[in-house]
């Protein structure tokens with residue numbers, strides 16, 4: 261049973277980055293002036309610690325190993341992950357706790373041309389899936405404003421080809437697509453020399469002309485490009501809400517454009533986390549799960565950093581120690597790390613993700629439809645036209661949720677009955693009143709999940725994520741190099757927060773580190 265799915269297939273993917281140069285994957289040729297004899301003389305194995313085994317940390321490890329090998333520098337990578345699993349914000353849980361039915365709980369989709377992820381799929385022989393809930397009645401996707409559907413797309417075909425879209429919104433969709441392609445084209449320059457590797461996100465954004473895009477809100481940036489009106493309100497805002505829990509009035513222009521780059525959305529069969537798991541495996545890094553890094557101390561005289569770790573398992577020996585380089589691949593504000601890092605705390609979205617299984621289809625009455633009318637399978641939301649958009653957690657507004665998706669039909673392994681797997685994104689946990697309304701069953705007496713009959717909801721999983729920043733407009737981004745031997749990938753989160761971009765930042769840091777080693781080696785050889 262293929263169960264991973266996510267949010268809107270056609271509209272809501274993230275980071276539809278189209279590769280400019282397809283043949284140049286991530287193992288591009290690096291020509292280093294290497295000197296094997298040097299390493300032998302020094303007996304110098306570079307010790308690297310990575311904090312976090314998500315997209316950023318896994319990509320750092322993989323690319324460090326590739327670049328160091330190419331430069332003939334012996335390397336020993338240790339990855340510390342406080343969770344018991346690899347993937348971080350990209351992870352699955354199993355419907356009915358059945359391991360054959362994994363469902364994405366975090367990062368769900370990417371596009372075929374996301375260079376690093378797609379290359380990982382190929383290199384590690386993973387398979388992908390695209391289709392959703394085919395065969396289940398109802399339109400593929402719709403936008404609900406809390407009172408009515410302002411847009412309905414019947415079929416599962418490409419978003420931009422929809423004649424209806426053009427008929428309803430005139431040339432705005434085409435102009436938005438053109439603008440998106442220009443912006444994404446600039447972003448893609450970050451993958452290749454001379455822009456790659458970049459030492460500062462702020463500078464690279466400036467050099468590529470992207471600061472003007474991040475400085476404006478999505479709404480402002482679109483208006484500057486003569487895109488206003490119903491298309492922005494109905495469609496672009498639905499997309500920024502499902503992807504980043506933010507109305508288009510408050511999210512920055514770059515992230516709004518990324519939300520519209522949705523061609524060829526897909527996911528790894530069995531779970532996207534496998535890409536990161538395979539990267540770590542291929543890097544030969546030592547992976548310490550259930551090991552939190554609790555502190556990083558400034559360079560001792562030797563020039564190395566001390567890393568303190570704590571395992572959840574008291575029998576597990578301490579794996580921390582001293583390292584030449586430490587890469588922090590997680591948002592520092594949630595890392596619970598002692599140290600002086602000079603990274604600003606920024607507001608992150610607290611997103612409630614609810615996965616559940618039920619034999620019921622969505623209730624037409626809940627969506628003000630007549631009882632014989634099937635409800636669309638993916639429901640995005642926008643605010644009604646008379647409602648002022650707010651920012652922060654109040655941004656969800658009167659519709660009360662960001663999205664409801666019927667992901668897949670599936671057979672309940674206990675009853676053998678036909679059921680459906682749903683995913684809800686909201687800023688409050690959906691209560692039994694909401695759930696019974698949404699699925700059209702009798703509201704239970706009590707408020708607790710246990711009061712809901714298994715006949716109505718047979719399995720439910722609730723997760724509160726610090727999912728991504730609120731992505732407010734900004735013109736400076738966090739540093740990449742925090743000090744000697746100390747690196748940070750998660751500044752990427754407030755620029756573009758996706759699996760691909762965090763993997764790109766990991767690759768970038770890997771290249772900066774190895775370039776620095778090579779530079780030092782050359783300098784020392786010239787002495």
Ligand SMILES: Cc1cc2nc3c(=O)[nH]c(=O)nc-3n(C[C@H](O)[C@H](O)[C@H](O)COP(=O)(O)OP(=O)(O)OC[C@H]3O[C@@H](n4cnc5c(N)ncnc54)[C@H](O)[C@@H]3O)c2cc1C
Nearest residue numbers: 312314315316342348349367368369553590727758759762
């Ligand atoms: C609900 C949801 C939906 C999303 N949808 C999409 C989508 O469709 N497409 C997409 O591309 N992106 C999506 N994203 C965003 C994407 O998941 C993230 O941008 C990406 O996974 C972040 O990767 P990361 O490695 O930077 O951080 P993380 O995945 O957060 O990894 C950081 C890791 O560091 C660990 N850690 C933290 N502190 C410590 C410590 N002190 N010691 C040891 N380990 C530590 C954490 O446990 C974690 O595993 C979504 C996110 C969420 C939450």
Ligand SMILES: *[C@@H]1O[C@H](CO)[C@@H](O)[C@H](O)[C@H]1NC(C)=O
Nearest residue numbers: 305307336337338546579581
């Ligand atoms: C590699 O790092 C580990 C810590 O994770 C350490 O125990 C080991 O001695 C190191 N090995 C080499 C060859 O440097």
Ligand SMILES: *[C@@H]1O[C@H](CO)[C@@H](O)[C@H](O)[C@H]1NC(C)=O
Nearest residue numbers: 382383384385386387388529
């Ligand atoms: C790749 O996967 C397919 C099935 O998914 C398998 O048949 C094949 O042997 C795999 N190839 C490699 C090189 O692992």
Ligand SMILES: *[C@@H]1O[C@H](CO)[C@@H](O)[C@H](O)[C@H]1NC(C)=O
Nearest residue numbers: 406407408625626627628629
């Ligand atoms: C349902 O739709 C009717 C018109 O179709 C409208 O008058 C009514 O206000 C709607 N009800 C709700 C709860 O939105």
